[in-house]
Amino acid sequence: IREMSILLRNDTPFWNLFEERVSLISHWFDLWTDKQRKQFLHTLLMRCSKSQLKFTQNWLAEKIPVTRVDFTRVLPRFISLYIFSFLSPRELSASAQVSWHWKFITEQDCLWMPKCVKFGWFLPYTPADNEYSAWKRHYIACATSLDYLTPREATEIYGTLNEPKAENEEQEEWLREKWLRKTIRERLALHKRELFKARLPWMSGSWSSRFLKSRLQLNQAQTIQDRARLQAALQLNRVILPSSPNLLNVTGSRSYPVLPYKYCQHVYQKYSSFAYPPEPCLVLISSQIPAYEMVLDSAKPEVIPVLYEHSGTTLDSLLFYIEKALDGRKAKSIGIFSTGDSREINLLQGCRISIENILNPEVREFWETLGGWVMSPEEGGHLDIFVPLASSEAGMEVLSQLTHLTGVLFRTPTGIATGSYQHILSEWLGKQKDGPPTASYFTEVKLQTWLRLTEVLEEALKAVRKQMRPYLSELQKNISGRIIGKICHFSFLNSYKTSIPLKQVDLIRSTRGYVYTRKVKLTLLSRLNKSMNLLTDRRTRFARELLRSEKNYVHLLETVRDIYVTPLKAALASNRAILSHASVQIIFSDILNALQLNRQVLSELTERLEEWSPAQCLGEIFITFGWQLQTYTNFFNNYTVILKTIDKCRETIPLFRAFLKRHDKTVVTNMMSLQELLLGPSKRFEEYVNLLYALRLHTPPEHADREDLTTAIKVMKQYKEYIDQVCHHRSLFSPSSVFSCLNLLETNRYLIKIQDVSQLSCYSEEICISFRLYKHIGDLSLFLFNDALVISNRSISYMPFERTPRTTYQFLASVALHRLVVEDIPHSKYIKNAFILQGPKHQWICSTEDEDKFTWLSALRSAIKCSIEKN
Secondary structure, eight states: OHHHHHHHHHHHHHHHHHHHHHHHHHHHHHHSOHHHHHHHHHHHHHTOOHHHHHHHHHHHHHHSOOOOOOHHHHSOHHHHHHHHTTSOHHHHHHHTTTOHHHHHHHTOHHHHHHHHHHTTOOOSSOOOTTOOSHHHHHHHHHHHTOOOOOHHHHHHHHOOTTOOOOTTHHHHHHHHHHHHHHHHHHHHHHHHHHHHHTOOOOSOSSHHHHHHHHHHHHHHTSOHHHHHHHHHHHHHHTOOOOOOSTTBOTTSOBOOSSSOHHHHHHHHHHHHTTSSOSSOEEEEEETTSTTHHHHHHTBOTTEEEEEEOSSSOOHHHHHHHHHHHHTTOOBSEEEEEOEEOSSOEEEETTEEEOTTTTTSHHHHHHHHHHHHTBOOGGGTOEEEEOSOGGGSHHHHHHHHHHHHHHOOOEEOBOOOOSSTTGGGGSOBSSOOTTSOHHHHHBOHHHHHHHHHHHHHHHHHHHHHHHHHHHHHHHHHHHHHHHHHOSSOHHHHHHHHHHHSOTHHHHHHHHTSSOOOOHHHHHHHHHHHHHHHHHGGGGHHHHHHHHHHHHHHHHHHHHHHIIIIIHHHHHHHHTTOOSSOHHHHHHHHHHHHHHHHHHHHHHHHHHHHHHTOOTTOOOHHHHHHHHHTTHHHHHHHHTHHHHHHHHHHHHHHOHHHHHHHHHHTTOTTTTTOOHHHHTTHHHHHHHHHHHHHHHHHHTSOTTSTHHHHHHHHHHHHHHHHHHHHHHHHHHHHTOOOSOOOOSOOOOTTOOEEEEEEEEEEEESOTTSOGGGOOEEEEEEEEEEEESSEEEEEEEEEEOOTTOSSOEEEEEEEEEEEGGGOEEEEEOOOSSOOSEEEEEOSSOEEEEEOSSSOHHHHHHHHHHHHHHHHHHO
């Protein structure tokens, strides 16, 4: 105690000094500014130890407790909605009772729409822009109106699984099955006895005749379902394909190389009696039609489809195919489904049926022979041509000449609808007692599916034919040479054409059931003239079709304005710009001017048709429209710049890339991208020419609008030629689709797989993997070979007047597989389908768009394993 007291006496001066200095520093602290105080506290805390900092933390927790806040008011709105999307409808309804702010968030349509769609509940109307909680009300209305049963009610109606059976229930079921089997056996025995009594007399005493007759009787006893299946199988077998040129021998008789002669006649007699009706319908389908397989598949079972090759087939060989398909019968109707326009029929390669060559000997003989295989008009026979010949004066002259030659009633479409092959759905020339001609030959659902795909298929087929023509022509020569043997293919075809005797045509003519007289021909011509008179009142219908197509075109341009221009300008006004003002003007200024011009044309057409009368004129509208085409000239001159601007902004601006990904190919844009929507003006002027031609056809010569329509057609044709010249000029200078940067040809190297991925970059690798954020910085293409992985930059660019974009590749790196390391990135809220490629010098973070990550990594790891074992 004495020592401690001595120490306290010695420390007293130091303690007083400490208190004095604390008071001095406190005085200085009071005189400092806020910035100086914060700097002093920071310096002081940096000098403290961990225990002192912990003491400070506890003291602050006591003095300033943590404030509990609503996370929906702190976090961004989209994150709060993402959190609430994991709740069930019951939990969302409970959350709505927390506060008014939570009620507003939990009743958003983006939360309730997926829950309604999951059960197939769709709104019967489109909600207004400011309408609130429409999908929640719809969910509640659908859920409350469901019919359901309580467990007790369900038990009373359906029983339970553990319900005891009756004592003799199993015995009753066994007796019932035994009685059914006995009844079936008795009926089969009775049916066989009746067949034996009704047996036809034998044809001869040979075994083959007995076999044939018994088989015929069994076939007559088949059920309706079995006959339908057999007819469908025969339909596929009877499709005539131009396989080998030796369908005729040197003397012109038929040859059957597949079956021996003794079986050919039996098989033919067996199936020819009931495969098709005695007076069938026949349709010729050209291979020039895009996706002709779909047209062939849409033919009805009772119709005989004849598919012929457009190139390499002659008129004589086409007649031979038809004769073989009809097998001596007359057709109720024959349809010709080929390409063409309102002035000619593109029947075969090098054979376009028009007014100039309709009287040539070969063409005339073809139509006369074809008309002899059709029933007379009094019996309901007719020829259907799926080409809109009745929509132009030249086409009507062709029909008149064909009627003179054959004496057969011809039916063709009278309208030109916008879109590829849509004219076959318009009204047809002549009377249709049994519905439209398309219903006589094809199944409507399948044909509609084909019509929706023809425009895209035509463009794809053009590119494929252009690229594959040299390969396929050489392949055709080789195969033909193998079939024929040592004889040259072309010399054989020439001898084949000349070997068809002219007596065959005389024989075909003699088999006609009657000879048309001049009186019958005059009667048919009078019918044709009456139908032409009926077409004069169709001017109104074509005017309405012109108005309808103009509405569709204006709606297309308004879609560009509403879906793309309006949001981009709104983002500019809100200081959250997606694109700069200059880029928006470059891309959309010309198309908006075109929209303004066509809206004026649409309003004038609407006014004229509201006050429509036979004397109303429409030609002056398009003449005035032709004077203002400088707007479209500016658009086509800047078309290349517009597409390059879109591609550049998409590659360099992530916000614009996300904007296009969100708006392209949606229901509102008719599943088209922005570049595809900008193709509309280049196709519109061809539609103008066709529609104005059809309108002038049904305008009398003395009408006041006739001269204006002629002038308008001339203006539109000239501008269409200008567009074609611009398109041809731009196609000459189009860049190559692939940049070759290195030579990949080496011994024993082959390509395994190609994968398109997105290149990402990580903001910070110090963050936990499940919380890391990534940024899209480019697009890559990975070429996996058996010994290396080639990585290249991928860029997509749209060319003027082309729907399909062009892809270019630029070499980045090549990594040997045994030096490549692959690391998987697990799925998280922020990234999916990602992985890391680690090379000797560089690292690439990649992500696949679809669920292709597993297959790609499996192939890559397998190739790496094989490469390591080899090395």
